[in-house]
Amino acid sequence: MTVITPSEQKTNIYCPSLTAYERRKTITINIGGIPMGSDYPIRVQSMTTVDTMDTQGSIDEVIRMVDSGCEYVRITAPSVKEAQNLENIRNGLHKLGIQVPLIADIHFTPNAAELAARIVEKVRINPGNYADRKRFEVIDYTDASYAAELERIREKFIPLVKICKEYGTAMRIGTNHGSLSDRILSRYGDTPLGMVESALEFLRICEEFNYYNIALSMKSSNTQVMVEAYRQLVQRLDEEGLKPYPLHLGVTEAGEAEDGRIKSAVGIGTLLEDGLGDTVRVSLTEAPEKEAPVARALIERYTTRSAHASIEPIEHCPINPFQYTRRDTRESYNIGHLNVPRVIADYSGIEVQQLDDLKSIGHFFLPVPDKWAMNDQGADFIYTGKKPVPFMLPNGLREILDYSQWLGHPEKHIKFPLFEVPEWNAATDISAELNFIKGDIHTFDELFLEDISGKNNVVLVLQTANLHAMPEMRRFFYKLTEQHIKVPVIINRGYNTDLGDKLTLYSATDIGGLLVDGFGDGTLLSPKFADNTEHAEKLKAAASYNSIAFGILQAARTRMSKTEYISCPSCGRTLFDLQETTAMIRKHTEHLKGVKIGIMGCIVNGPGEMADADYGYVGMGKDKIALYRGQEVIKRSVHSSKAVEELIELIREDGRWIEPEEREILA
Incomplete structure (x- = not known):
């Protein structure tokens, strides 16, 4: 990780405070009588999945979404006929006394947007394909051709701006990482900066006409890209006035x-921690009414967050928050430096009684052939506290004991101690290989850091009791960075086991928010x-905790341990049953560690959002599928009944297929 100079640090502030919770101050925009902005609660919204031409089906789905907590509802309008039918949906809802603001989702068709803006309370346009071009071609634009293209877009966009201003219709300028135009890609590349500039080009036109009823978004399926883009957007808005x-x-x-849920929390939660965000949409490949409760659970953590214990302020960010770089650490045993972040399973509250008790953390004893095996989510260490495992552990799993227990253990030479800071300071007997020391930003004081800064057999276990947990832990990482202390750090968070979905969301926010900034060499x-x-x-x-830990590392793009599915949440454009298809593809491919498969309902965002995927399964017509290798179409118009089989064959051709029988014993 590159340490930023003081002059550079001044340009790296993207939120009101890096240590004190405070919502970013925004203007207020009006969306059908439900205002949005920093003076109001963070709003919840979602998007319908039924065909927009199915008026009654749309009305029924909107009702379920409102009942689940949606304050705004988005409906796709891919053409003029769908835009026109929004009026029937809106009127049907009003007859039932449901006044929820509707948002038209527009791609490619300015005429549909102009019609929808006269009907609904808000329109969403994608600057990557609203009168712009996206052909996945490499085009070298001269300054003149770039300016000419901008002028063409301007002419297409100005009528919508005027209509929105006349009718009091709000607008979201929503950039998608996967649908940047060829023009933007030619100048900025496939980058967060390109995403930001794509939106700002449209925003400047709006401001020229004194139209300000606007929200902005920077979405990506890659959490690192998404977080960096939002941060850059805020900074650029400030810089340009x-x-x-x-x-x-x-x-x-x-x-x-x-x-x-984990991926959503890593991306959305990281930004909410810094006071960024005024409305949330969680995009799940599930029924749309399932999304609002997840969004609400993410948001509600911040209603009382400002009451947190104070954290030492920091005026300048010592890292580049707009580009991922992993913190530079030395290697201690197999932790830190170039090693993937490690997973420590906490069994300190569990007394291991038999070999099968380790199945929960991915380690399996096979009576025949009398050996241990592990799956791709096998924990690297097991922390047993004062309750040592009563049998020999598999080679891929090392045990950590509380220091007092380790001292008297007959096999302490193959186990590792966990110290509290006072124990470490007074210790005369430590492990030659690896010592864990737990504490927080306060107990890890200057004298302590000076003592351990040069030791290559020490790993810190960072804890916090602060309500504003992630920023306090991040403040400690900033301190290590500024002082060039390269000790590896394990991020330790504890949660009650009765939290349900909140366990997943809270842990992914607290830990994932650090990982996306390059902080953390493991999780506990x-x-x-x-x-x-x-x-x-x-x-x-x-x-469950073990699965979540590996899931957080994968969502933060720091350790791949399973197949990743980049699947869209479905909408009225979707050309097949996404939930059923995703389940079918997962059933056949979930054993392919590290392979990324995009499952997209249509071509609007599909090919682009799969920029990060190895393979793609994209709807291109009724019962017709296009199969991709990366960004390249390999097969077109494959019948849906054969598409999964053809996808497997494509993976097999690339030498990345593993027969599931080879792994089923470890499932």
Whole structure:
């Protein structure tokens, strides 16, 4: 990680404070009588999935979404006929007394946008394909041709601006990482900066006509890119003297179930921690009414956040928050430096009784052929506290004991101690290989850091009791960076086991928010059990915490341990049943560690959002699928009944296919 000079640090502030929670101050925009901005609560929204021409189906789905907590509802309008039918949907809702603001989602068709802006409360346009071109071609634009293209866009866009201003219609200028125009790509590349400039070109036109009823978004399926783009957007607005517009937060194509929630929290939660964001849409490959409760759970953490304990202020950010670089650390045993972040399973509240108790963390004993095996989410270490494992552990798993227990253990030479700071300061017997020391920003004081700064057998376990947890831990990483201390650090967070979805969302925010900035050499997720928790329930919790830990590392793009699915949340443009198709593809490919598969309902954002995927499955017509290798179309018009089989064959041709039978014993 490159340390930023003092002069550079001054340009790296993208939020009100890096240590004190405060919402970013924005202007207020009006969306059908429900205002959005920093003076109001963070709003929740989602998007319908039924065909927009299905009026009653749309009305029924909107009702379910409103009942689940949606304050705004977005509906796709890919052509004029769908835009016109928005009026029927709106009238049907009003007859039922439902006044929820509707948002028309527009791609490619300015005439549909202009019609929709006269009907609904808000329109969303994508600057990458609103009168712009996206052909996945490499084009060298001269300054003259670039300016000419901008002028063409301006002529197409100005009528919509005037209509929105006349009708009091709000607008979201929403950039998608996967649908940047060839023109933007030619000048800025496939970068967060390109995403920002794509939106600002349209925003400048709006301001020229004194139209300000605007929200902005910078969405990507890559959490690092998404976070960096929003941060750059805020900074650029300030630098150019543009108004502080409200931000719509979202991670595109987050996926489903636990993976989708983790990825959403890593991206959205990281920004919310810094006071950025005025409305949230969680994009899950599930029924749309499932999204609002997840968004609400993310948001509600911040209603009382300003009451947190104070954190030492920092005026300048010592790293580049707009470009991912992993913090430079030395290697201690197999932690830090070039090693992937490690996962430590916390069994300090679980008494290991038999070999099968380690199945929860990915380690399996096979009676035949009498050996241990592990799956791709096998924990690297097990922390047992004062309850040592009573048998020999597999080679891929090392045990950590509390220092007092380690001291008297007959096999301490193959185990590692965990110290508290006072124990470390007084210790006369330590491990020659690896010592863990737990503490927080206060106990890891200057004298302590001076003592351990040159030791290559020490790893810190960073904790916090602060309500504003992630920023306090980040403040400690800033301190290490400024002082050039290269000790590896494990991020330790503890949560009650009865939190449900909140466990996934909170841990992904607290830990993922550090990982996307390059901080952290491992995770230790600690379950907090109720006193009467049964052994079987504890093991079940251990499995969940282990899965979440690996999921966070994958969502933050720091360690790949399973197949990744970049699947869109479906909308009225979708050409097949996304939930069913995603489940079918997952069933056949979930054993392919590190392979990224994009599953897209249509071609609007599909090919672009798969820029980060190895393979793509994209709807191109009724029962017709296009298969991609990266950005290249390999097969077109494959019948949906054969498409999964053809996808597997494509993966096989590339030598990346592994027969599931080879892994099923470890499942």
